[in-house]
Amino acid sequence: MEPEYILQMEHVSKxxxxxxxxxxxxxxxxxxxIFALVGENGAGKSTLMNILFGMxxxxxxxxxxxDVKLCGEKANFASPNDAMKxxxxxxxxxxxxxxxxxxxxxxxxxxEDTTPTLASRVFGKTLEKLDREQMNKDAKKALxxxxxxxxxxxxxxxxxxxxxxxxxxxxxxxxxxxxxxxxDEPTAVLTETEAxxxxxxxxxxxAKGIAIVFITHRLGEVMDVAQRIAVLRDGEVVSxxxxxxxxxxxxxxxxxxxxxEKMVDDSQxxxxxxxxxxAVHINKLYVDMPGEVVxxxxxxxxxxxxxxIGGLAGQGKIGIPNGIxxxxxxxxxxxxxxxxIAFSKLGDALHKGVAFVSEDRRGVGLLLDESIEDNIAFxxxxxxxxxxxxxxxxxxxxxxxxxxHALNMIKLLDIRCTGPAxxxxxxxxxxxxxxxxxxxxxxxxxxxxxxxxxxxxDIGAKKLIMEHLVKxxxxxxxxxxxxxxxxxxxxSICDRIAIVSDGAVAEILLPDxxxxxxxxxxxGARAKGVR
Amino acid sequence: xxATSIKKTIKNFGLPRIIIFSFFVLLMITAGIINMDVQSLxxxxxxxxGMYGILVLAMVPGIQSGIGPNFGxxxxxxxxxxxxxxxxxxxSNDFFAAYASNPTLVAMMSILVALVLAxxxxxxxxxxxxxxxxRVKGSEMTVSxxxxxSVVALMNIMWLIxxxxxxxxxxxxxxxxxxxxxxxEADFSNVxxxxxxxxxxxxxxxxxxxLMFFLLCVLVWLFTKSRIGAMMAxxxxxxxxxxxxxxxxxxxxxxxxxxxxxxxxxxxxxxxQSFGFLQLYxxxxxxxxxxxxxxxxxxxxxxxxxxxxxxxGTFLFxxxxxxxxxxxNNLIPEGNLSEILRIIISNGIILYxxxxxxxxxx
Numbered sequence: 001m002e003p004e005y006i007l008q009m010e011h012v013s014k015x016x017x018x019x020x021x022x023x024x025x026x027x028x029x030x031x032x033x034i035f036a037l038v039g040e041n042g043a044g045k046s047t048l049m050n051i052l053f054g055m056x057x058x059x060x061x062x063x064x065x066x067d068v069k070l071c072g073e074k075a076n077f078a079s080p081n082d083a084m085k086x087x088x089x090x091x092x093x094x095x096x097x098x099x100x101x102x103x104x105x106x107x108x109x110x111x112e113d114t115t116p117t118l119a120s121r122v123f124g125k126t127l128e129k130l131d132r133e134q135m136n137k138d139a140k141k142a143l144x145x146x147x148x149x150x151x152x153x154x155x156x157x158x159x160x161x162x163x164x165x166x167x168x169x170x171x172x173x174x175x176x177x178x179x180x181x182x183x184d185e186p187t188a189v190l191t192e193t194e195a196x197x198x199x200x201x202x203x204x205x206x207a208k209g210i211a212i213v214f215i216t217h218r219l220g221e222v223m224d225v226a227q228r229i230a231v232l233r234d235g236e237v238v239s240x241x242x243x244x245x246x247x248x249x250x251x252x253x254x255x256x257x258x259x260x261e262k263m264v265d266d267s268q269x270x271x272x273x274x275x276x277x278x279a280v281h282i283n284k285l286y287v288d289m290p291g292e293v294v295x296x297x298x299x300x301x302x303x304x305x306x307x308x309i310g311g312l313a314g315q316g317k318i319g320i321p322n323g324i325x326x327x328x329x330x331x332x333x334x335x336x337x338x339x340x341i342a343f344s345k346l347g348d349a350l351h352k353g354v355a356f357v358s359e360d361r362r363g364v365g366l367l368l369d370e371s372i373e374d375n376i377a378f379x380x381x382x383x384x385x386x387x388x389x390x391x392x393x394x395x396x397x398x399x400x401x402x403x404x405h406a407l408n409m410i411k412l413l414d415i416r417c418t419g420p421a422x423x424x425x426x427x428x429x430x431x432x433x434x435x436x437x438x439x440x441x442x443x444x445x446x447x448x449x450x451x452x453x454x455x456x457x458d459i460g461a462k463k464l465i466m467e468h469l470v471k472x473x474x475x476x477x478x479x480x481x482x483x484x485x486x487x488x489x490x491x492s493i494c495d496r497i498a499i500v501s502d503g504a505v506a507e508i509l510l511p512d513x514x515x516x517x518x519x520x521x522x523x524g525a526r527a528k529g530v531r
Numbered sequence: 532x533x534a535t536s537i538k539k540t541i542k543n544f545g546l547p548r549i550i551i552f553s554f555f556v557l558l559m560i561t562a563g564i565i566n567m568d569v570q571s572l573x574x575x576x577x578x579x580x581g582m583y584g585i586l587v588l589a590m591v592p593g594i595q596s597g598i599g600p601n602f603g604x605x606x607x608x609x610x611x612x613x614x615x616x617x618x619x620x621x622x623s624n625d626f627f628a629a630y631a632s633n634p635t636l637v638a639m640m641s642i643l644v645a646l647v648l649a650x651x652x653x654x655x656x657x658x659x660x661x662x663x664x665x666r667v668k669g670s671e672m673t674v675s676x677x678x679x680x681s682v683v684a685l686m687n688i689m690w691l692i693x694x695x696x697x698x699x700x701x702x703x704x705x706x707x708x709x710x711x712x713x714x715x716e717a718d719f720s721n722v723x724x725x726x727x728x729x730x731x732x733x734x735x736x737x738x739x740x741x742l743m744f745f746l747l748c749v750l751v752w753l754f755t756k757s758r759i760g761a762m763m764a765x766x767x768x769x770x771x772x773x774x775x776x777x778x779x780x781x782x783x784x785x786x787x788x789x790x791x792x793x794x795x796x797x798x799x800x801x802x803x804q805s806f807g808f809l810q811l812y813x814x815x816x817x818x819x820x821x822x823x824x825x826x827x828x829x830x831x832x833x834x835x836x837x838x839x840x841x842x843x844g845t846f847l848f849x850x851x852x853x854x855x856x857x858x859x860n861n862l863i864p865e866g867n868l869s870e871i872l873r874i875i876i877s878n879g880i881i882l883y884x885x886x887x888x889x890x891x892x893x
Contacts (some may be wrong), residue, residue, distance in 0.1 A: 327775055347777015356775065364771050369835070382762050382776045396756045418590075 003071040006031050006180050006211035007052075012066035013153065014047055014058070021047050022064070022235045029180070029211045034202060036222040039232035040256055040312065040487075040522075044480045045215050048232070049182060053083045053090065071179065087179035087233075089172030091186050097164055098362055099157035102140035104132075106156050107171045113138070117404060142170040146201040162194035169201060173210070181205065182213045199225045217312055219248050219255075219523040231255055252519025256487060273495060279303040279447060279479040285332035287316075287323030294319035294504030296332075301481060303337075306473055308494030308511075309483040312522055317483050317501035318359055319450045325349050325356045327364070336447055350383045355445035357436045359452035359483070361429075365436040368425035373406035375424050375435050380442045409438040414464060430461025437465060453484040466493055487518055535877075541622055543831050547883065549849050556856045565861055568845050570733040572854055578724070579849040581740035582805040583825065585747055586798035586818065587845045589791045590826040594836040595755065596787020597780075598664050600823040603675035604721070606660050608815040609686050610653030615800050615809055618645035623697035624646055635722065642719035649796035657792030663783030672833070676819070683816045690811050713809040720807040740805055742856055747797070750819045753879030754790075756829020763787050768834060819878075824881040848880060 007029040014022040021045045029035040039045050050058050051068065054077025058064060068075050070086055077083040097106050112119075113135050114128035122362045139152040139519075150159070156167060165186060172181055183202065187195040204223055206212050214226060223227055223243050230240045231254040239254050280301040287294035294316040301307045311317040323330035323522050334341040334349075342348045349356070358364035366375055380386045381397065387405065389398040406420040413434040417427060423437055434452060440448060450469065454462045470493055472478045484490050490497050491511040498508045499521035509520040541549065563569050586604065593601035620640045621627070626644075630636040640748040660678065667674045695701060698712050715718070726739025766783035768775040773780050799818075803809050826836055829844020852873065859872045862888045 127696060279591060325775060326777075327771075345775065346779055350777045358775060363769075364775050367765060367769055367772055378765060379776050381758055382765070382778055385758060388758055394753070394757060396753065397758070492830065 003031075005214070006071060007054075008069040008072070009048070010067040010069065011050060012048070012052060012064060012068065013062040016061050018177070020235060022051075025066070025235070025237050026234070027230050027237060027240060029213060031179075031211050032206050032209045033226050033227045034206050034212045034214055035099045036216065036252065036295055037232060038215075038217060038219065038222055038229060038523075040217070040255060040485075042236040043232040043255075045232055046184075047235075049090075049184065049215070052077075052088065052182070053080045054078055055080060076331070084175070087175070087177050088182065089175060089178050089180070090182045090184065091165070091168050091172060092184055100155060102153050102155055103143075103150060103159075103167055103170075104136045104152040105168055107139040107142055107152070107174050107458075108135045109171070110174065114265060118320040122476045135288045138174055139170065142174040143167075145173060146170060146204065147197075151177060162190050165190060165194070165198065166201070169205075171199075171261070180211045180213065182215065184215045186214075187216065187218060195221065217255075218521050219251050219520070222251070223248055249516040249520065251425065252521075252523060253514070253516040256515045256519040256522070262317035273302055273305055276302040279305070279337055280307075280481070281319075281333070281335040282324075283333040283335075285323055285330060285334060287319040287328055287330040289316075289319040289322050289328040292319035292322070293503050294318050294323055294330075294500075297500070297503070297505055299498060299505065299508075301479065303479055304473060304477050305496070306469065306482060306494050307478045308497035308504065309481065309500060310487055310490050310491035310497055310522070311500035311506070312516075313485060315501050315522075317485075318451060319503070320500070321356060321451045321481065321483055322358075324354070324449065347383065349409060350379070350443070353446040355379070355440035355443040355448050356442050357433075357448070357450040357453055359455060361432055361436050366424050366432060366441075368423070370424060371421045372410070372415065372424055372435055373402050373420040376406050376409055376442055377402040378389070379439050383443060391445055405442065406438075409441070413438055413468065426459070429465070430457035433457050433461060433465060437468065439503045445478060447479045447481070449483070452485065453482065454484065454486060462489070469493060491518075547750065547828065548843065548847065549831060551828060551851065555819065555847060555850050555854065558851065558858055562854060562858050562861075565858070567857065568733065569786060571735075572857065574641070574733065574735040575853045576850040577734070578737055578740070578805060578844070579853045580846050581737055581744045582800075582802050583821070583849050584744040584841065584845045585794060585801050586822045587829075588744075588747055588751060588838075588841045589794035589798055590822055590831070590837045591751055591791075591838065591841060592754075592763070592794070593791035594761075594789045594826070594831060594833065594843075595764045595767045596784050596791075597659075597776050597834075598671045598675070598784055598788055599833045600672065600793075601675060601791045601795075601824065602672060602819040602823060602829075603660060603679040603682070603761060604791065604795040604798075604819045604822055605679035605815050606656045606682050607792035608747065608799040608818055609682055610656045611649035611796030611799035611802075612686075612809060613652050614648030614812060615645040615715075615803055616693075616700060616713075617648050618642070619700055619713065619715070619734075619809075620695055620697045622718055635717075637717045640892040642722055642800065643721065645800050646797055648791050649800050653793045653796030654789050654825065657789035661788030664783045665784055666790055666866060679819050680816065683813060687812055705837040709811055710842040711810070711812055711814075713811070715803060715807055715809060719804050722804055723801065724805050728831070737805070740801065743801060747794070750788075751794075759786070767778060820881055821848065821877055823885075824877065827885065828880060828883075851880070852877065 005028040007488060012022055012025045037045055051064050075086060113131040115131045117129045120127040143150060146166060146169055150163060156164060172178060186198055190198060199221060201210055216222060226243055228242055229251060231238050231251060257426045273459050278300050282297060282299040285294055285297045291314055297320055309317045310322060322328050326346060326349060330343045336352050338353055341353050352476050362368060377387045387398050388395040403420055410420060415431050415434045424432060449498050453465050469480055473480055482494060494511055496508055497511060499506045501522060501524040505526060509517055559569060562572055568736055571615040587603050589607060590600050600878050622641050627637045664671055696710055700709050700715060702710055723739035723743055724737035728735060728737050738842050762778050763783045763786055766778055766780045770780045772782055825848040826840050828848050829840035831840035857872055
């Protein structure tokens, strides 16, 4: 007898240390159902899937609470291998294919058909010969099932990206008794027609009785194919509904929806911001940053503005500042206070009055083994030749000036440390971030770009950094671009917020725009032109 | 001083250095017990300290600029040898005849010429070598080792065909090709060692040699405190950080390699004047290894090095070499044991230092 549910998640909770990432999550998936799981980055989607697959990261951090049931039976997989044996398959966002193997070999990998040989009779099954004919036949069958007409003999390396996704699906459905398929952001890298085709394939598979969990942030697709939608937010299932009972706006609202707590007081908005001269003019900027590709962004940012750039991870928002600073190959026009930035010249933006606080503070932002004071002063030394003492023949670093300045900064930004000579690597995340900010401020920039300034830091440091950004704008008239995944934070201090989706600006919104607008823009459902 | 602060001091100094220092002391005591001349042994230790010091110092700019320990310092050594050979050639052509009345002055002038030429030739080599290293990022240690070997092989041919004619340099019968070892007796042998040198008991202090060593240490230290030096160190420790600060990482690496190579050139000239001979052909082949071992023993890592590591490391490594061999020979006088021991000890220390290099580095 068919069980009523293929997958049941019952009261699943999980915490990493003190951080509760899943709170009492329950849902179930019926055979032949496409069940959509939507949510922002960090909502808990990946953790949920890690639990389902028995990933070691879950076991290593103390397991989880609650039950996962497969076909009505309790399942607690020790490893992804066990999960696969039990009939769960996964189609990844990044392809897990071997480029040098043929399509058929990739589809049959780990489950090759073999025929016995002399050697295998003596030494065991591992030495059996590959039965290529059977493998090709199976592969062909799997490909036909999903309606893909590709030659199973070609190597994967040469295939277009869209095809690789289908090879991956074919591999999963070739498994003998596949019951449940998880699609993790499968359409992220596909073109529109490819995506449409993939959705068709999902429906075909579902019609065969396979249960499908569809993880995505593209709400349009969800509305088209899903039978039920669960919205995950901050580790909780806030709602489970049927697409016909709701609409895309409502789902978007649920996904983003939280009360905007004003983290800082930003009532002192400079007057005439609308008519202020343009400080940053970005025209058709393309940046080739792996994982954060920017595909033609155009923006005008006014002097004295705090301009937010938001969007989901991997959509390209991080690529924008990194391109401007010349850290990744970029093309397009960027003018800052009327001066064009030459991407070919290293550090050109720095010399034109831009300072950058990188999202990767440990990798790019800091010299972890050096002292706080050296980190703070270094940029100014390298870029502006400040903090040096002239000894006639040569100029040496002025320890006295550096120390003095560092002490000021430590006081100004409340950097908690044993002293300016403490190694930056031994500071907490929030204090490291403050050092990064101090280093940028030491350049006395006219334009300050902060990328993910609040990632992984405590609430106190968050508040202080954001307050300081507001103060900088009010007191020194610094123009600020803040790139962040935290919509709440963007909305609490920015004057305007550009939402980046798929490498381009989806929409520019005011901070008090409705939640649904933000949700829709982020999920790429409303890719309008730039205002 | 409480137990914790003692522990901290030990930790800062590093266990490897404590072990090696104890070994050094043990050797000295053994030497005393078997009635060897400890005072003159100590003189040997100090002489070797100054003699090898600059070559070890050459490791610092390399490590700081991110190319790691410069096994290819051999390139600088070859450049220095060329400089010294040209100086010898000039002397035999009566280039320094104007100062003939004062032999010390002639020696001084000839070593200065040798040093200047060494710096120039080695710098040119260093720039090319730096450009090569920029193409093999990530495997500098292996590549530089083999570049060092290749240069030695190449120069083995060059020593035979270069048109040097000085009678002290070439084979006397064939009248062509440079000798294996060239005496500097008529040139600048020991000129710095004897400068202001004095005895404490039977321990000779080669003041000039040490002063030159310390002077170069100070210069390199000043360089690290300059803007360019700080930029170079940043490029070495975190290339992406440096790039974000608008620093051309490749150029900084070339700069570091060039300084390292030039110091290698200076180092070998100072070494030669103290030794009294120029050693050509395969002699420089393994010198890079002892330099790397010295600085690692001194507490540097393959990412981080300070002048203190140079001073301490050279003293320990070459101190042990200077004492261990005579002691061992004295204890077991048979055959060519000393040569075998030299190889075991020096390679053992290199191995030990390399195995420790990841975790160390303060």
